[in-house]
Amino acid sequence: QVQLVESGGGLVQAGDSLRLSCAASGRTFGRAAMGWFRQAPGIERDFVAAISWDSERTRYSDSVKGRFTISRDDAKNTVYLQMNSLKPEDTAVYYCAANFGGAPHNNGNAYDYWGQGTQVTVSS
Secondary structure: EEEEEEEEEEEEEEOOEEEEEEEEEOOHHHOEEEEEEOOOOOOOOEEEEOOOOOOOOEEEEEOOOOOOOOOOOOHHOOOEEEEOOHHHHHHEEEEEEEEEEOOOOOOHHHHOOEEEOEEEEEEE
């Protein structure tokens, strides 16, 4: 079993930055690929970014590539999402997820564990 707790969300203005954190506990974090997804009201959950278990591979959605960076600190059992140049369309609840297959999938169905989410609101 894995517990994931996101933090770092908030209300910011367009162009600002935020760093989201996802703290993991339970099963061995170091073997899990981690992903970030987001969901805005009335819209399906979307892939944002993912990182492999060994940090060797990352992938991003086209909408955030060049603005967001995913990273992990296995010593702290934490994965981060650095979000720069935020836009109003980035407004959503952001969820982190873990999959023990190890690969940075962009499909939410590949993930076994999910956090409760943290709200990010970007005003124009």
